[in-house]
Amino acid sequence: MSIHVVARLDEVPPGTRKVVEVAGREIGVFNVDGELFAVRNRCPHMAGPLCEGYVSGAVSSTTPGEYHFDRVGEILRCPWHQWEFDMRTGQSWFDPARVRVRAYQARIASGASLVATDEAPATTTDAAPPAEGMVPGPYVAETYPVSVEHDYIVVDLLSR
Numbered sequence: 001m002s003i004h005v006v007a008r009l010d011e012v013p014p015g016t017r018k019v020v021e022v023a024g025r026e027i028g029v030f031n032v033d034g035e036l037f038a039v040r041n042r043c044p045h046m047a048g049p050l051c052e053g054y055v056s057g058a059v060s061s062t063t064p065g066e067y068h069f070d071r072v073g074e075i076l077r078c079p080w081h082q083w084e085f086d087m088r089t090g091q092s093w094f095d096p097a098r099v100r101v102r103a104y105q106a107r108i109a110s111g112a113s114l115v116a117t118d119e120a121p122a123t124t125t126d127a128a129p130p131a132e133g134m135v136p137g138p139y140v141a142e143t144y145p146v147s148v149e150h151d152y153i154v155v156d157l158l159s160r
Ligand code: FES
Pocket: 043, 044, 045, 046, 047, 048, 078, 079, 080, 081, 082, 083
């Protein structure tokens, strides 16, 4: 299965991150003004804890003396030797053709939508009839409807 629920959305509010373990690998989930990014927490240089690094933006210039600072919060700098990576794609900035870190698709899913994808549990009203020869007993346990009210962060390990 490639889709994993990694956190409740309110655990990673805008401007924060959380490192989670998914299928034996550490992944950093970042909330950048409500947009989610997921990056492997292993720098391709010397395996440093990339997702613990400083988050910055990109500086560009078309004319000497003028510069633009944009994509704020989308550039991740490794804490060990300061290699920088684009969280959106995983590409490095110094050698984008050859060096990249694994980036994954991350999205928000409501608890209700996640439950809806599972097999719906049987209820007393839609339970299968008893097998032949069986007679329902006189007692019925109380049951309650269950709902999942929160939003969750979902990461797809096969994406990107
Ligand atoms: S281990 Fe990340 S830059 Fe060296």
